[in-house]
Amino acid sequence: MSSKHEVLCQIVKADSLEVEISSGSMTRLAGVSKGLVGAEGIHLAVANIPPSCASSPHHHVNCESAIYVSKGKGRFLTGPKLEHTLEIQAGDFLYVPQNSVHQPINDSLSEDMELIVARNTPVEIVEEYKPES
Numbered sequence: 819m820s821s822k823h824e825v826l827c828q829i830v831k832a833d834s835l836e837v838e839i840s841s842g843s844m845t846r847l848a849g850v851s852k853g854l855v856g857a858e859g860i861h862l863a864v865a866n867i868p869p870s871c872a873s874s875p876h877h878h879v880n881c882e883s884a885i886y887v888s889k890g891k892g893r894f895l896t897g898p899k900l901e902h903t904l905e906i907q908a909g910d911f912l913y914v915p916q917n918s919v920h921q922p923i924n925d926s927l928s929e930d931m932e933l934i935v936a937r938n939t940p941v942e943i944v945e946e947y948k949p950e951s
Contacts, residue, residue: 834854836854842873848861848862860938861935862937864888869929870924874921874947875919877918881938883913887906890929891906892907894920900921
Protein backbone atom coordinates (compact mmCIF):
# COMPACT_ATOMS: atom_id res chain seq x y z
CA MET A 819 0.00 0.00 0.00
CA SER A 820 1.50 3.36 -1.02
CA SER A 821 1.43 6.48 1.10
CA LYS A 822 0.29 9.92 -0.06
CA HIS A 823 3.69 11.12 1.15
CA GLU A 824 5.51 9.07 -1.50
CA VAL A 825 4.78 11.74 -4.14
CA LEU A 826 8.09 13.38 -5.02
CA CYS A 827 8.95 17.00 -5.67
CA GLN A 828 10.42 17.84 -9.07
CA ILE A 829 12.95 20.34 -10.35
CA VAL A 830 12.89 21.97 -13.77
CA LYS A 831 16.29 23.31 -14.78
CA ALA A 832 16.66 26.63 -16.61
CA ASP A 833 17.58 24.88 -19.86
CA SER A 834 14.38 22.78 -19.77
CA LEU A 835 11.73 25.51 -19.58
CA GLU A 836 8.64 25.24 -21.76
CA VAL A 837 8.35 27.90 -24.47
CA GLU A 838 4.84 29.34 -24.42
CA ILE A 839 2.91 31.36 -26.97
CA SER A 840 4.21 34.93 -27.33
CA SER A 841 1.93 37.94 -26.95
CA GLY A 842 3.12 40.94 -28.93
CA SER A 843 6.80 41.35 -28.03
CA MET A 844 6.41 39.46 -24.74
CA THR A 845 7.81 35.94 -24.52
CA ARG A 846 7.06 33.50 -21.71
CA LEU A 847 8.91 30.43 -20.45
CA ALA A 848 7.09 28.10 -18.08
CA GLY A 849 8.88 26.30 -15.29
CA VAL A 850 5.80 24.70 -13.70
CA SER A 851 3.04 23.55 -16.04
CA LYS A 852 0.92 20.53 -16.83
CA GLY A 853 3.26 19.56 -19.67
CA LEU A 854 6.46 19.86 -17.63
CA VAL A 855 5.55 18.40 -14.26
CA GLY A 856 1.92 17.28 -14.52
CA ALA A 857 0.62 20.25 -12.49
CA GLU A 858 -3.14 20.15 -11.99
CA GLY A 859 -3.92 23.48 -10.32
CA ILE A 860 -1.01 25.88 -10.78
CA HIS A 861 1.24 27.37 -13.46
CA LEU A 862 4.45 29.40 -13.05
CA ALA A 863 6.37 31.20 -15.79
CA VAL A 864 8.86 33.97 -16.49
CA ALA A 865 7.79 36.60 -19.02
CA ASN A 866 10.23 38.93 -20.76
CA ILE A 867 9.42 42.19 -22.55
CA PRO A 868 12.25 43.85 -24.50
CA PRO A 869 12.97 47.61 -24.19
CA SER A 870 10.26 49.93 -25.59
CA CYS A 871 7.97 46.96 -26.30
CA ALA A 872 4.71 45.51 -24.97
CA SER A 873 2.51 42.46 -25.00
CA SER A 874 -0.61 42.66 -27.10
CA PRO A 875 -3.81 43.51 -25.17
CA HIS A 876 -5.30 40.23 -23.95
CA HIS A 877 -7.23 38.47 -21.20
CA HIS A 878 -7.24 34.99 -19.69
CA VAL A 879 -10.64 33.31 -19.87
CA ASN A 880 -9.99 30.45 -17.45
CA CYS A 881 -7.75 31.77 -14.68
CA GLU A 882 -6.62 34.57 -12.46
CA SER A 883 -2.96 35.58 -12.29
CA ALA A 884 -0.47 36.91 -9.79
CA ILE A 885 2.50 38.78 -11.25
CA TYR A 886 5.76 39.84 -9.62
CA VAL A 887 7.86 42.47 -11.40
CA SER A 888 11.36 41.07 -10.91
CA LYS A 889 13.20 43.46 -13.23
CA GLY A 890 12.51 46.76 -14.97
CA LYS A 891 9.74 49.33 -14.92
CA GLY A 892 6.85 50.37 -17.08
CA ARG A 893 3.09 50.47 -17.24
CA PHE A 894 0.29 47.95 -16.90
CA LEU A 895 -2.78 49.04 -18.84
CA THR A 896 -6.17 47.60 -17.88
CA GLY A 897 -9.87 48.17 -18.49
CA PRO A 898 -12.18 47.64 -21.51
CA LYS A 899 -10.48 50.50 -23.38
CA LEU A 900 -7.12 50.03 -21.61
CA GLU A 901 -7.99 53.35 -19.98
CA HIS A 902 -6.45 52.63 -16.56
CA THR A 903 -2.67 52.89 -16.15
CA LEU A 904 -0.76 51.25 -13.30
CA GLU A 905 2.87 52.35 -13.00
CA ILE A 906 4.96 49.26 -12.21
CA GLN A 907 8.56 48.63 -11.22
CA ALA A 908 10.78 45.89 -9.82
CA GLY A 909 9.42 44.67 -6.49
CA ASP A 910 5.74 45.29 -7.32
CA PHE A 911 3.05 42.61 -7.26
CA LEU A 912 -0.04 42.63 -9.49
CA TYR A 913 -3.31 40.77 -9.23
CA VAL A 914 -5.12 40.09 -12.53
CA PRO A 915 -8.68 38.75 -12.20
CA GLN A 916 -10.04 36.26 -14.72
CA ASN A 917 -11.20 38.03 -17.93
CA SER A 918 -9.49 41.31 -16.96
CA VAL A 919 -8.09 42.93 -20.11
CA HIS A 920 -4.47 43.98 -19.65
CA GLN A 921 -1.28 44.96 -21.45
CA PRO A 922 2.14 45.25 -19.80
CA ILE A 923 4.44 47.82 -21.43
CA ASN A 924 8.19 48.17 -20.92
CA ASP A 925 9.02 51.90 -20.86
CA SER A 926 12.79 51.43 -20.64
CA LEU A 927 14.84 52.26 -23.69
CA SER A 928 17.66 49.89 -22.70
CA GLU A 929 16.56 47.22 -20.17
CA ASP A 930 14.28 44.21 -20.43
CA MET A 931 11.29 43.94 -18.12
CA GLU A 932 10.94 40.56 -16.40
CA LEU A 933 7.70 39.33 -14.85
CA ILE A 934 7.17 36.21 -12.76
CA VAL A 935 3.64 35.00 -13.55
CA ALA A 936 1.65 32.50 -11.46
CA ARG A 937 -1.80 31.20 -12.42
CA ASN A 938 -4.38 28.98 -10.78
CA THR A 939 -4.67 26.60 -13.72
CA PRO A 940 -2.04 24.38 -15.35
CA VAL A 941 -3.01 25.45 -18.89
CA GLU A 942 -4.27 28.95 -19.66
CA ILE A 943 -6.63 30.10 -22.38
CA VAL A 944 -5.55 33.52 -23.70
CA GLU A 945 -7.64 35.65 -26.02
CA GLU A 946 -6.18 38.64 -27.84
CA TYR A 947 -8.31 41.76 -27.33
CA LYS A 948 -9.15 44.71 -29.52
CA PRO A 949 -10.09 47.66 -27.26
CA GLU A 950 -13.52 49.19 -27.77
CA SER A 951 -13.61 52.49 -29.65
